[in-house]
Amino acid sequence: MSILDRYLTREIAKPLFIFCGGLLLLFANFTAIRYLNQVADGVMPAQSVLPLVLVRATVALEILLPIALHLSIVVTLGRLYTDSEITALFGSGVSPTRIIRIVFAGSLVVAGIVACLSIYARPWANQTRYRLEHQAVTDIDLNDMKPGHFYENSxxxxxxxxxxxxxxxxxxxxxxxxxxxxxxxxxxxxxxxxxxxxxxxxxxxxxxxxxxxxxxxxxxxxxxxxxxxxxxxxxEKSHAPSEEFKRKAAPTWQLARSDSPKDIAEFQWRLSTPVAAFLMGLLGFPLGRAKARQGKYAKLFVSVLCYVIFYNLNMMARTWVAQGAVSAVPGIWWVHLLLGVLVAGLLWRGITHP
Known part of the structure; x- marks a missing residue:
């Protein structure tokens, strides 16, 4: 790896850890507040809060990592453009393809991590979460309940x-x-x-x-x-797992063999998250282009808006597949195909018009 590769990788990695850590902290905070409210209502023991927050954060990482990668690339390239470092690199003979290759490699690594989280860690974390939540309910007896609250069993x-x-x-x-x-x-x-x-x-x-x-x-x-x-x-305190529980906690290989539309939607979602992380990383390169007077954070709003639109379209496509309105082909993949075409067009424009 050359000096330029190490430099750009390091500059992208620093905001990646900051964005991912900040988003994860916010998510953990809101999740903890939700469970602490249940502790205050007397429907959950306090010792169950931390394990539940940790497993919920594990599932959230597959969503937070792609947006953190996307924002880190946009911010890093925006700073390099506003500080004229990119101009200096182009003037010294470095082509846009070289920078795209570095972004490509970083996005591929993050996509691999997201794939492990989505395919393996997601079902384990959901299994652990439902077990902990059920155990928390069974640990609360009638003598722990407080007046003035509604309690519902399984x-x-x-x-x-x-x-x-x-x-x-x-x-x-x-x-x-x-x-x-x-x-x-x-x-x-x-x-x-x-x-x-x-x-x-x-x-x-x-x-x-x-x-x-x-x-x-x-x-x-x-x-x-x-x-x-x-x-x-x-x-009654014990209860059988719901269908939603079985689906979210099911191993990926089991979902791959199912013909149920809801199982197909869950299976395609798990496979699509690393693809989304990779494409969102590449999208950061064209969105990171900024003029000297714009500032390194000039494209953050556009970047967040792009991710929100993509995520909502992806959730909508997943719902359609789960309801049987859309078949397994194209499934939810049409959203990623549209994003891929957009990314390819913007990258081509970035190469031909640096």
């Missing part, structure tokens, strides 16, 4: 109570809603309590005294009423 049952007696720990003015098909069950009880310890991941027994039970059939419009002074309910 079966869709909603629990609310207004007060808790400080001496006995019993819940007072309890409201419970559950659904089974077209039947809605409403329970209003004077008191509710959790009689004893249970095994982790098992159901918890909730005893309601002074309970009024209403069963409403939405199809037939009938209402049934009953009363009980010692109603016993099961607050």
């Amino acid at each position: 079966s869709g049952t909603v629990l609310f109570f207004q007060h808790r007696d400080q001496s006995s720990g019993r819940m007072q003015k309890v409201f419970i809603q559950s659904r089974s098909g077209d039947l809605v069950r409403l329970i209003r009880a004077e008191e509710g309590y959790y009689p004893g310890p249970v095994e982790t991941s098992a159901g918890q027994t909730l005893v309601c005294s002074g309970a009024q039970i209403y069963e409403i059939s939405r199809d037939q419009g009938r209402v049934r009423h009953a009363a009980s002074d010692g109603l016993v309910l099961e607050w």
Whole structure:
């Protein structure tokens, strides 16, 4: 590697780490706030926050790395243009193709990292995330719940109570809603309590005294009423993984063999993220061209706008494939094809009109 290659690579790498670190820190901060709110509501233990933030950040890296690479190339080349370094390089015989080759190599390396994250780390991180979230739910029992909050378990049952007696720990003015098909069950009880310890991941027994039970059939419009002074309910904590969980946490090779439109969309998304990282890196070269009076950050708004448009189109194409509106071919690849044509045209213009 020549001195010029090392210099440009180093200049691109410095803002890459800054942008990626800053974006990752912002994402981790917002994610932590979301989980800390759940801790404050009493639906998640505090020790689950850090592991969940780390696995969520792992998944986010496949999105943050491409935009960080794109912005770092634009900022670096913008500075070189405004400082007349590019002009000096062209004057000394360095061709635009040489600089494009350096950007090409750097984009290829980042695309390889994104491919590993998307194909291998993404399903592992999602598997770990859902396991940690489920474990966090099972670690919260009824005695940890706070009055004035709505709690929903995995079966869709909603629990609310207004007060808790400080001496006995019993819940007072309890409201419970559950659904089974077209039947809605409403329970209003004077008191509710959790009689004893249970095994982790098992159901918890909730005893309601002074309970009024209403069963409403939405199809037939009938209402049934009953009363009980010692109603016993099961607050189910364990649950089976959802289809979305299975798809996001599934190994890539398993998705490749599936004929389901949603699985195809997830599989193509995983394969497309490194392609997107590579193309966004190359797009940074033509967008990094700046005049002396523009400044090195002159094209940042255009760069961010380009990425937002591409990302939204990619998400839209993914949704169409998942819904079956678009077949596996062209799938989501038409968005990358359009970007590839745009990048190729801009690079050709940059070579012929440096």
